[in-house]
Amino acid sequence: MATGEVELRRHLAEGVYALSLARTREEVFRVLLGRASELLPELHWFLGQVREREGRREAELMAATPTLKTRLGAAVQGPGFPFFDLGPVREICDHHRPCWVAEVAASPGLAPPSVVEATGLRSLFGVPLVFEGRILGLLFAAGFRDEPAAHPGEEVLAVIQNLARIAALALERIQVGARLAETALLFRDLARAVHDLAEAPDEDVLVAHLFEWAARLAPLPEWWFNRYDPSARTCRTTHWTPGLEAFGTVEAIRRPDPVEGDPILERVYLRQKAVHIRRWADLPAFPGRQAWPGPLRTWVGLPLAHAGSLAGSLSGGSYGDQGHVEISEEQFEALQSLAETAGLVLNRLHARKDLAAQETRFRLLFEQSPDPTALLARGLILDVNKASEELLGYPRLAMLGLDPIQMSPALQPSGTPSRAAAMAFLAEVKAGTRNRFEWTFLHASGREVPCDVAITQYLLGPQHIYHAVFRDLTEQKRAETERAALERQLFQAQKMESLGVLAGGIAHDFNNLLMGVLGHAGLALEQLNPLHPVKRNLEAIQKAGQRAADLTRQMLAYSGRGQFEVRNLDLSAQVEEMLHLLEVSLPKTVVLNLGLRKGLPAVTADASQLQQVIMNLVINAAEAIGDASGTITLATGAQHVTESAARTMLVGQDVPPGPYVYLEIADTGCGMDQDTLSRIFEPFFTTKFTGRGLGLSAIMGIVRGHKGALRVYSEPGHGTTFKVLLPAVGAGLEAEAGAAEEPPWVGSGLILVVDDDETVRSVARQALEMKGFQVLEAQDGLEAVDQVRARGSAIGLVLLDMTMPRMGGEEAFREMRLLQPDIRVVLSSGYNEVEAMSRFMGKGLKGFIQKPYGPRELLAKIQDGLER
Structure with a gap:
């Protein structure tokens, strides 16, 4: 690129x-x-x-x-x-x-x-x-x-x-x-306004509250209230804010205005529709319009009506130097809700006796219902029955005039904000496409109450009334949650398995590519004068290739196919051997505490892999603490793992019950939330600013490869604890065998190299020919079998890849043994030796070499295979 x-x-x-x-x-x-x-x-x-x-x-x-x-x-x-x-x-x-x-x-x-x-x-x-x-x-x-x-x-x-x-x-x-925040504030103020309006004892107090809340909901500077005379079809201003008098006389303000013939007033009073005129000067002139006080700029007219009965209107505007005022759609809708509530209250004040009679009949049916029931209009609660009080824990009067969102959590279980979800459901109810849905309320005690909600829409006069019936789903949800927990556990296991297969496949193919890099670099160094100027460049290529090989080994570890050199180890002794390295790797603000138990049973493990687990977890713990002071605690011990305890593990839920030795690393750092915990073992997932390779995913592979388990405890702000458990095998420890020095050696004879990757065959050919061998090549198992059939015993040894198209290594080995029973075969694979050799148990292989390998490693394996 x-x-x-x-x-x-x-x-x-x-x-x-x-x-x-x-x-x-x-x-x-x-x-x-x-x-x-x-x-x-x-x-x-x-x-x-x-x-x-x-x-x-x-x-x-x-x-x-x-x-x-x-x-x-x-x-x-x-x-x-x-x-x-x-x-x-x-x-x-x-x-x-x-x-x-x-x-x-x-x-x-x-x-x-x-x-x-x-x-x-x-x-x-x-x-x-x-x-x-x-x-x-x-x-x-x-x-x-x-x-x-x-x-x-x-x-x-x-x-x-x-x-x-x-x-x-x-x-x-x-x-x-910003709009959602503004809308939330509007609804909060609107709910308070409804409460104030509902408590108004007379028209004067009601209008005073109306002016106060209208000014909070929309930025218009002047407000006035008009009473409507249906017999004369005129409107007259009876109440106004003091600033209006700066733009007209009291007589001009009080003068009755005829409604008929004025299309704006007809819309407000005769059609009972709210009107918003952004620029009054842009309206077309028509004969007969009465002169309004002062030069009007912006105007709103809101009918105060209920059930088709108009009591008057609320108007607001700006004049002269006050200029044009922008009013958002949400603000205008809030004003309409305010006006509708005021109309309801006004009509209640004007016709209290009739409403009282209707209330008696309605209350009898409404209150006796065993189902929690509520009535809503324009998103606000008009009434609730006693069953609703018992369901939600609020007294009836406290719920009147509230937006149901105020008794709901910020987010519904789906993750959708409650307001957005409510608007979507209400739109479906209005359209007639849905009248039943699930909703979560907040009980007065703070606990969540999941409900099934059935809504029926009624039209009472010009107003839409919503009749909502609730059914408590708490017990049903509890059962569903338990079932979902079991499903999530199964999904997590399947996800980790799929990611492991993917990582192993990628590492296997990448190993073949690294063969070309490391092989050709090694061949060039073998033939190069030590003083040649490009020697350093080739060595740098080798180092980069080795680092890439380390990455593939991490990917194989994640997939559970890493190459382990296992022996019986004392886990506490392994930690003690790393203490100096751990101490110099930690910042001075971090204190390292030890709780290492002596005399632990041995574990069968690869020492270098265990060191990688310890180092990675300690470094992660230090980074979780950050620049602050903190403590990291390393502890070892033994415990018996039961079948039920194994199911709670984040890794290794299927480990058999029995004795285990554990390593526990706890920090006092920032901790992790549930979303982060669910992803920490994904390859290349990181919460750091820049990535750090496979990280915890490699640790997971190491633990799985050792037939172990891993548990994580974490909470934001309260630190994290990783607990790695490995099967206990006893106290006997094996000493490490010293590496034997390779004697000088010259090769001869015919070697068959079988691999589907041309780069791998090329590297192997050059390395073997430099040592004195003759080399045949085959790009898959079929060609290899044909070569053995043609050359027979002349082939001294076969270097056989395990995974190839047409015919793989296992089948090719079987066919070659039928043709030449004593043929010598060294198996090659990007996977670990235990997994690869398990398919050839008892079949007479002379050795195994893991990709990627260099010329020296190859020649050592060939020598060993020929001398066995």
């Missing part, structure tokens, strides 16, 4: 990561400008935000690199920004595609000559920030005549476009989050 392409991918990956973490618009702008400046440093970058307002497109400068402001000087000091009037902006906004103008002066239709001359502008480059067909902003760059010309290549343009798309997504996410 070319360096430039790697660099571009790095820019894209880091930019996407940084944008995904951005929490404010300013962070998005900073990341996007920074990345663009690094990709094309010859240009000067800036960002504009685009808004569509009443058919007019407006662009506003949001951020710019310091170099651009320096170049433009006074041109960007005023309220405007010269580049947003240029043709490329229209091109980008109209077509939602990048625009590049190499010579602005040559395209007068795209840029006014006055701007080009004043700024020394040479080139312009712009990319849109588009989300779901809407343009949210513009990423622009400018080049000037006294600087080197720049041209974005296709690869750079593609990266910038991708970053612009992600930035648009981040901006939309931030905006949606």
Whole structure:
């Protein structure tokens, strides 16, 4: 891969990561400008935000690199920004595609000559920030005549476009989050307002509360209340905020206005519809309209009605220098809910006796229902029965006027925010496509109450009433949770097994590739003069290849197929041997405590693999503690594992019951949540800023390869404990055998090399021929059998790969033994010796060599196979 392409991918990956973490618009702008400046440093970058307002497109400068402001000087000091009037902006906004103008002066239709001359502008480059067909902003760059010309290549343009798309997504996410927060505040205030309105003893108090809460829900400065006379079809202002008198006399404010003939008032009073006029001056004039007090700018009119009975209206507006006021859709809907509640209360005050009679009849049926039941209108609780009080633990009066979201957790069990889930369900109920769903409430005590909710929609006058009946699902959910826990345990085991198979397969194939690197490097070093200048380069290649081989061994360890040199070991002694290495590896702020038990039973294990487990877990513990002071405790011991205890293990749930020796490493670090715990053994998963290889996944493979188990205890803020358990085999320990020194040796005869990988065959051929052998090659088992059939006893030894197409090593070995019973065969595989040789038990193999191997290792195995 070319360096430039790697660099571009790095820019894209880091930019996407940084944008995904951005929490404010300013962070998005900073990341996007920074990345663009690094990709094309010859240009000067800036960002504009685009808004569509009443058919007019407006662009506003949001951020710019310091170099651009320096170049433009006074041109960007005023309220405007010269580049947003240029043709490329229209091109980008109209077509939602990048625009590049190499010579602005040559395209007068795209840029006014006055701007080009004043700024020394040479080139312009712009990319849109588009989300779901809407343009949210513009990423622009400018080049000037006294600087080197720049041209974005296709690869750079593609990266910038991708970053612009992600930035648009981040901006939309931030905006949606802000809207949701605003909506939550609106509903909170609305719930409080409903409570105040419901408690109002008369019309004056009600109107006072109405003005107070309307001003909180929407930013209009003036409010007034109109009483409607249905007989005369007129409306008259009876209450208003004091500021209204600055724009008209009291007489003008109190003057009755005829409703008929005025389309706006007819809509409010006759059709009982809420009206929002953003710009009053834009309305078409018509004869007969009464003059309103002062120059009206923005206006809302909200009918106060209930069950088709109109009591009056709530109006709000801005005048004169107060200017036009923006009111969001959520704010307008909150005002409508407020007005509807006020209409309900007003009608209650005006017709208390009739309502009391209806209440008596309704209450008899409603309260006697054994099912928890609630009535809702516009998302608020109108009434609940006694069974609902028992279900949720709240008194009835405390629930009236509340949004059910206030008695729900922030998130439903599905992970969806409760408000979003409620809106989705309500939309389905309104559409008639669904009337039953599950919902989780919060009991007054704080515990969650899962319910089955059945909703029926009624139309009472102009208002939709929702009749909700609840059924407690607590016991049913408890049974489902127990069943789901068993299913998750099974899934975790299957997932780890699948990942192990994948890791083992990758490592096996990668070993063949490493054969070419290590083999050819070794062959070159064998033939090279020790003083040759490229010797150091070849040794460096060998070292890199060995590191790659270490990685494949880790992957094989993860898959449970690692190569172990097992012997009986004392686990406490292994920890003591590493103490000095562990102490120098830990920061001075971390204290290492030991609790090593003497006289433990032995474990059959590979010493180097155990050291890797200990070192990795201790280093992870230190990194979890970080820069703070903390403690790491290493303890060993013995315990008996029962079948039920084995099922609770995170790794090794199927280990047999019996005596085990354990290693426990506990830290006082940051701990892990359940989501992190569920993924810690996945290959290359990490919570660090940069990856550290296979990490815990290799440890899992080592533990599984040793027929052991592993348990993890962790909680955010309370540290983590890893407990590794290995089968106990007794107290006898074997001494390590010393390595014998290889005697000088020269080969002769015919060797058959069988492998499906050409690189492996080439390396083996060259190494053997350098030692004096003649070499035959076969690319699979069928060709190998044909060679043995043709050459017979002339073949001194066969180097046989285990995994090949058409005919694998096991079948080929069987066919060759039928043709030549005493044929010498050395098996080769990327998997460990125990697994590979298990298929050939008692069949007369002369040896095994694990890939990747170098020339010296190969020749040593060939010598041993020939001399046996």
